[in-house]
Amino acid sequence: MTDGVLRVCESCPLPVRQEALSRGWRVIGPGSTEDEVSGCPVSQPASERRRKTRRGRIGVAENPPAGSRVFELYWRNSRFTKSEFKTGHDRAGRMNHFPHTKCLTKKDLLIHAMRKMRAVHGKIYDFLPMSFILPSEYTKFVHAYAAEDDDQVCASAKKSIEGHSGDKSAGRAVWICKPSDLSRGRKIFLIKDLSDLHYDQQYVVQRYVPNPLTIGGYKVDLRVYILVTSMQPLRVHIFRNGLARFGTVKYDDKMQDIDNLFSHLTNSSINKLSNTFDHDKEVIGSGSKWDFGALREWFKSNQLGEAAFATLWARICDISLCTILTALPSKPVSSSCFELFGFDILVDAALRPWLLEVNCAPALSIDGSTDRRVKEPLIRAVYDLVQQQQPVVKTNRRRGLRAIAPKNSKLRPASGKTRICPLPNAGLPPRPATAVAGQKQKGPCAGASAGAATTMTREGQQGASGDDSGTENFRAMAASTEAGQHDDNDYKDDDDDLSRFDCIFPFDETTAQAALLMATCQGQASQRKLAEAIRIIVQEIRKRRRGAMQAECAVSTEVTASR
Ligand code: ADP
Numbered sequence: 170m171t172d173g174v175l176r177v178c179e180s181c182p183l184p185v186r187q188e189a190l191s192r193g194w195r196v197i198g199p200g201s202t203e204d205e206v207s208g209c210p211v212s213q214p215a216s217e218r219r220r221k222t223r224r225g226r227i228g229v230a231e232n233p234p235a236g237s238r239v240f241e242l243y244w245r246n247s248r249f250t251k252s253e254f255k256t257g258h259d260r261a262g263r264m265n266h267f268p269h270t271k272c273l274t275k276k277d278l279l280i281h282a283m284r285k286m287r288a289v290h291g292k293i294y295d296f297l298p299m300s301f302i303l304p305s306e307y308t309k310f311v312h313a314y315a316a317e318d319d320d321q322v323c324a325s326a327k328k329s330i331e332g333h334s335g336d337k338s339a340g341r342a343v344w345i346c347k348p349s350d351l352s353r354g355r356k357i358f359l360i361k362d363l364s365d366l367h368y369d370q371q372y373v374v375q376r377y378v379p380n381p382l383t384i385g386g387y388k389v390d391l392r393v394y395i396l397v398t399s400m401q402p403l404r405v406h407i408f409r410n411g412l413a414r415f416g417t418v419k420y421d422d423k424m425q426d427i428d429n430l431f432s433h434l435t436n437s438s439i440n441k442l443s444n445t446f447d448h449d450k451e452v453i454g455s456g457s458k459w460d461f462g463a464l465r466e467w468f469k470s471n472q473l474g475e476a477a478f479a480t481l482w483a484r485i486c487d488i489s490l491c492t493i494l495t496a497l498p499s500k501p502v503s504s505s506c507f508e509l510f511g512f513d514i515l516v517d518a519a520l521r522p523w524l525l526e527v528n529c530a531p532a533l534s535i536d537g538s539t540d541r542r543v544k545e546p547l548i549r550a551v552y553d554l555v556q557q558q559q560p561v562v563k564t565n566r567r568r569g570l571r572a573i574a575p576k577n578s579k580l581r582p583a584s585g586k587t588r589i590c591p592l593p594n595a596g597l598p599p600r601p602a603t604a605v606a607g608q609k610q611k612g613p614c615a616g617a618s619a620g621a622a623t624t625m626t627r628e629g630q631q632g633a634s635g636d637d638s639g640t641e642n643f644r645a646m647a648a649s650t651e652a653g654q655h656d657d658n659d660y661k662d663d664d665d666d667l668s669r670f671d672c673i674f675p676f677d678e679t680t681a682q683a684a685l686l687m688a689t690c691q692g693q694a695s696q697r698k699l700a701e702a703i704r705i706i707v708q709e710i711r712k713r714r715r716g717a718m719q720a721e722c723a724v725s726t727e728v729t730a731s732r
Contacts, residue, residue: 173240173556174262180246182533188548189242240556246530254506263555266529267400267506273496274510274529276373277302277349282495289700290707293714296488296524299376302349303368310374314363317342317376343377343424345433352528354436359427377433378523379424382516384467385452386419390435391464391522393512394531394547395489396670398558399504402684405493406554406670407486410543413459417443417450437536458539462667473520481520483717486673487710488514488524493674494703497687507555546668554670680709 175189177198189196241262243249248266272278280300287294301310318341341361348356349371359377360366366374381388394408417440418431427433431443440446440457449455452467459467468478489512511531515523533548535541675681683705686698 173242176241176243178245178247181244182246184533184535184544184548185244188545188552192552194242242552242555248529262505264506265508267397267496267498267508269498270496270508270510270529273492273527275349276347276526277371279527280373283492286491286495290704293707293711294491296491296522298378298523298525301374303346303366303372303374311363314342314344341424343379343427344374345377346372346374349373353438354430354434357430357434359433361424361427378515378517380422380518381420382518382520383420383422384413384415385450387450387453388416388420388433388435389413390513390515390525391461391485392531393485393489393514395493395510395512395673396507396551396554397493397510398507398554400496400498400506400687401504402681402688403493403497403674404558404672404684405490405674407489407673408547408550408670410461410546410667412539412543413461413464414440415450415453415457415459416440417445417457437532456537456539458537460539460543460667462542477520480717480721481516481522484520484522485512485514487714488522490673490710491707492524492527494706497699497703507558509551550668550670674706676713677709680706683709 173189173192173194175186175194175196177186177196179199181198186196243262243264245265248271249264249268251268254264254268272282280297280302283294283297299313301307301313303310344360344366346358346360346366346368348368381390383389390413392412392414394411396406396408398404398406414435414437416432416435418429421427421429421432430439431445434440435457437457443457446457447455453459465475465478469475492512493510508529509531511528513525513528515525517523533544535544675684683702686702686705
């Protein structure tokens with residue numbers, strides 16, 4: 170008997186459907202053999218399908234047989250409508266988008282959100298390159314352009330006095346212009362001169378990061394997968410594997426040919442069109458992608474070392490979490506949602522990660538062996554985690570947060586009372602210790618200053634004890650982890666297993682408490698409580714960052730002294 174149903178839209182990626190089928194699930198919707206609304210085989214007459222349709226629900230199939238527990242997964246590339254959120258929420262299933270995450274996934278809204286967070290929390294939010302939205306911020310952009318240009322021209326004039334070549338335009342700041350609503354590198358261009366700026370739709374113009382990390386002379390950026398399984402309380406996971414995406418023409422660091430997109434953009438959809446795509450390129454080989462296993466090997470094999478990769482990963486975890494914090498809703502949202510985000514992160518030569526954009530529907534189609542290595546395990550892990558972390562809280566306007574656990578469950582609060590029921594296993598074991606050179610690293614995220622707490626393979630077994638047990642769970646879990654008492658359901662900390670998620674939030678007791686504080690956000694006090702919870706979390710991230718930096722400094726001093 171099937172124990173799951175996947176409800177899809179037309180554009181649902183094939184590997185997502187295939188994963189459902191391999192689990193023995195039914196797949197319902199366009200492109201499958203079952204009708205989207207009634208769940209009946211499309212071969213049945215329409216009248217029969219209509220008869221079986223109940224109103225007011227998305228894609229409601231016949232009632233599952235008594236005693237069976239059918240899990241429903243709704244997978245759409247586009248967003249759900251308000252009413253779909255409402256009705257889908259009543260079913261024992263999960264939907265693959267949260268409402269209101271557009272503020273992350275639209276380039277212009279992301280800029281606004283980041284500016285707000287920067288104003289409140291300071292420099293920790295300095296990971297988005299300086300950006301302006303055109304046409305509304307044209308004047309501001311011109312001021313920034315003039316200021317940057319003056320700086321650059323002064324620097325290049327100084328160089329020419331010192332005897333370096335003094336080509337004025339060579340020293341100019343470069344800006345990258347991207348349409349707000351498009352993706353996959355479409356209509357992107359670079360400018361040095363303001364007079365080259367022409368646009369016919371809303372654009373984001375961003376300071377071009379001039380000194381990216383290059384491998385074999387090719388520019389590289391990273392596609393990192395972040396899974397948010399719950400907003401209230403917040404639970405964020407990072408996939409250990411991901412894609413390093415390369416340009417297919419050597420990076421032009423002198424910025425002489427800014428029109429060569431194969432050199433300056435790393436999108437696969439652009440580089441697939443390059444003549445050199447299939448060539449065996451220096452160090453990177455043919456194609457334009459690596460997985461993180463290969464990237465880590467590259468770090469290991471050159472002077473940067475594996476510790477540098479761990480440090481970079483720690484920074485990526487931090488900026489990902491800081492970014493997700495900007496989307497936290499102040500009103501309760503459906504606990505049946507989850508979302509897989511694709512973060513595009515550019516790393517500069519100093520190994521500082523810059524956030525370029527957040528995708529709400531990262532490409533999951535398989536195009537080559539690297540994609541297969543990364544995306545198939547990714548989709549499998551998403552299914553596992555989403556199914557394990559079933560929602561246990563329900564938002565009800567009249568009653569506030571109310572459990573939807575079975576009637577006789579301890580999780581279920583007395584009717585009409587507002588009570589928080591954290592997701593099972595809301596607490597997590599502490600994250601691995603800070604990565605420092607010379608220490609053995611655990612997994613790609615290890616060391617993540619922090620690194621992420623390893624997500625249990627079968628979560629939800631412990632800690633579903635109801636009421637405010639999130640921090641209690643955390644303590645118990647932390648204690649058992651420290652004591653090394655894992656039972657069969659605990660995670661197996663396999664350092665080299667790239668095919669799994671690590672939890673990056675909550676990462677300790679304080680943040681677990683902040684997450685619970687968020688979960689209580691409702692009513693008039695919601696904004697204040699939410700702001701307070703975010704402040705606590707950002708403070709913890711900052712503390713961790715500082716600790717990691719001190720550890721790195723201490724190690725580099727030691728290394729220098731020993732030389
Ligand atoms: P899209 O949504 O069209 O893919 P992105 O913002 O991801 O747009 O940018 C596409 C590519 O352009 C990136 O993969 C990266 O290689 C390059 N890029 C984007 N912004 C910058 C920047 N500020 N500095 C340097 N390179 C950038």
